[in-house]
Amino acid sequence: MPARTVEVASASGLHARPAALFSQAASEQSVLVTIETAGAAPVRASSILMLLTLNVDHGDEVTLRAEGEGAEEALDALAALLEKDLDEEFPDR
Template sequence: MSARTVKVASASGLHARPAALFSQAASEQPAAVTIETADAGPVKASSILMLLTLDVAFDDEVTLRAEGEGAEESLDALAALLETNLDEEFQES
């Protein structure tokens, strides 16, 4: 199992729009991915409801874990997404 720890860059953390974008991207990955915090998890990264239960705020660290074919690529894609301010990205489009 591969793992990666990243800080969340979205100003609102993983709430509302950023959580929706992240869960959608997770569901499109070839590997099964979970996400957890120091206090909660792991939960399926593709589940928006489970993401919201983690109560992840701006600059919180989360750990992504992936298993299966394409695990490293899945972690790369999702880590890059978390390191992007998705609130800002959405406002600009």
């Protein structure tokens, strides 16, 4: 199963706006994507509520996993999103 480990760049981690933007992008992928932190079970990346339960802060590492046709592309797109400070990239959302 393809995976990507990424350091979260958003100043607020995966809370509020960044979590909403990330979960929306994950729901638009053609494959199911999960996200996990060290010591926590994987959750659906498309679920904002599940993302918030991970309590991911700025600089924390998360691992994304997906399987199936389009998994590599989905992981690349979502990893690139997490590597941006979404609070600054989309201030009005």
